Amino acid sequence: xxxxxxxxxxxxxxxxxxxxxxxxxxxxxxxxxxxxxxxxxxxxxxxxxxxxxxxxxxxxxxxxxxxxxxxxxxxxxxxxxxxxxxxxxxxxxxxxxxxxxxxxxxxxxxxxxxxxxxxxxxxxxxxxxxxxxxxxxxxxxxxxxxxxxxxxxxxxxxxxxxxxxxxxxxxxxxxxxxxxxxxxxxxxxxxxxxxxxxxxxxxxxxxxxxxxxxxx
Amino acid sequence: xxxxxxxxxxxxxxxxxxxxxxxxxxxxxxxxxxxxxxxxxxxxxxxxxxxxxxxxxxxxxxxxxxxxxxxxxxxxxxxxxxxxxxxxxxxxxxxxxxxxxxxxxxxxxxxxxxxxxxxxxxxxxxxxxxxxxxxxxxxxxxxxxxxxxxxxxxxxxxxxxxxxxxxxxxxxxxxxxxxxxxxxxxxxxxxxxxxxxxxxxxxxxxxxxxxxxxxx
Numbered sequence: 001x002x003x004x005x006x007x008x009x010x011x012x013x014x015x016x017x018x019x020x021x022x023x024x025x026x027x028x029x030x031x032x033x034x035x036x037x038x039x040x041x042x043x044x045x046x047x048x049x050x051x052x053x054x055x056x057x058x059x060x061x062x063x064x065x066x067x068x069x070x071x072x073x074x075x076x077x078x079x080x081x082x083x084x085x086x087x088x089x090x091x092x093x094x095x096x097x098x099x100x101x102x103x104x105x106x107x108x109x110x111x112x113x114x115x116x117x118x119x120x121x122x123x124x125x126x127x128x129x130x131x132x133x134x135x136x137x138x139x140x141x142x143x144x145x146x147x148x149x150x151x152x153x154x155x156x157x158x159x160x161x162x163x164x165x166x167x168x169x170x171x172x173x174x175x176x177x178x179x180x181x182x183x184x185x186x187x188x189x190x191x192x193x194x195x196x197x198x199x200x201x202x203x204x205x206x207x208x209x210x211x212x213x214x215x216x
Numbered sequence: 217x218x219x220x221x222x223x224x225x226x227x228x229x230x231x232x233x234x235x236x237x238x239x240x241x242x243x244x245x246x247x248x249x250x251x252x253x254x255x256x257x258x259x260x261x262x263x264x265x266x267x268x269x270x271x272x273x274x275x276x277x278x279x280x281x282x283x284x285x286x287x288x289x290x291x292x293x294x295x296x297x298x299x300x301x302x303x304x305x306x307x308x309x310x311x312x313x314x315x316x317x318x319x320x321x322x323x324x325x326x327x328x329x330x331x332x333x334x335x336x337x338x339x340x341x342x343x344x345x346x347x348x349x350x351x352x353x354x355x356x357x358x359x360x361x362x363x364x365x366x367x368x369x370x371x372x373x374x375x376x377x378x379x380x381x382x383x384x385x386x387x388x389x390x391x392x393x394x395x396x397x398x399x400x401x402x403x404x405x406x407x408x409x410x411x412x413x414x415x416x417x418x419x420x421x422x423x424x425x426x427x428x429x430x431x432x
Contacts, residue, residue, distance in 0.1 A: 068309045072320050079315070096291065097286060132344045
């Protein structure tokens with residue numbers, strides 16, 4: 001394979017800076033120590049037919065290494081995790097649990113996190129959003145209560161070892177910054193902080209933010 | 217490993233029969249030809265602490281084979297797919313694309329499908345649902361338009377071969393039955409019908425429905 005290339009946005013509004021999904025791929029590369037390049041694209045290009053050939057929904061990131069060419073941040077993280085040690089345990093059972101937590105982040109948590117962003121940001125001006133918000137919060141808190149119970153007093157979701165599942169879960173939960181929702185979940189807040197304290201995360205976010213600084 | 221056991225619900229309301237997520241695991245087992253058992257549980261037990269030790273969100277399916285013990289239908293399908301040929305291509309690039317489509321189903325399509333169920337079923341009695349519905353439909357149709365373009369005239373999402381990605385995508389799209397939304401997407405409707413015509417799917421659904429018949 002050649003050096004992997006991912007796509008990232010040249011600029012996004014401040015509320016989204018630090019959260020766009022190329023951060024997940026960048027973090028995974030840093031955790032496993034694989035060098036990568038970034039193809040910076042703008043939003044109109046992301047929506048073009050040319051980009052949609054690689055990402056049907058007109059989004060980022062995409063991943064290409066000359067052999068493997070994929071989209072979906074979850075799939076990209078799992079693929080990067082398969083290339084070198086650091087994000088997936090060696091034993092099949094631990095590996096399956098890491099994939100389980102990555103998919104739990106994407107399918108059992110993120111859709112609820114996303115609805116809060118819909119209400120507070122994307123559809124904040126719609127008549128129904130204010131009325132709907134308490135139910136969105138209630139559903140989200142239900143999921144976070146279950147997740148916090150599963151985490152318990154553990155450092156990471158699966159015992160002591162950080163995996164691709166934690167990378168994805170922390171990435172999803174970070175979107176709740178500034179919402180106040182995490183105030184009621186001190187163990188999850190500490191879990192996110194542990195993720196954000198990892199050198200690989202710090203490097204990934206610095207590189208992600210540098211793109212916006214360069215565009216400004 | 218011992219014979220795998222999954223959990224399934226003893227009974228669900230008619231609108232959900234045929235769609236509960238144990239269908240995804242059952243279909244995967246049938247595609248790869250692995251025998252399995254079903255531990256039928258009721259909803260109160262699913263919400264119990266005893267079950268939440270295996271499924272933190274109090275849902276089904278869970279999977280256990282004496283070695284691997286996981287939840288999340290997506291992770292279970294990918295795990296079953298890893299046990300025997302039939303759902304994941306041999307080559308790493310094709311394998312990564314199959315995972316990509318499975319995750320696209322779970323993260324880029326299902327959250328939009330789910331919001332229609334929220335509006336039409338789970339929150340149908342809420343004041344905001346009627347006002348919100350056109351936007352939910354618009355967002356969902358946007359995703360389906362992109363997905364139909366990606367499918368093109370192909371039989372399956374990745375060329376000719378049916379993969380775990382198709383299994384998951386067809387499973388997610390089937391929840392749109394009876395909504396009328398698929399009327400505008402003839403290629404997706406035909407794609408779902410191709411999935412439902414597979415002998416493995418038919419066997420899985422028959423076994424799934426038999427549980428409700430036995431409980432009735």
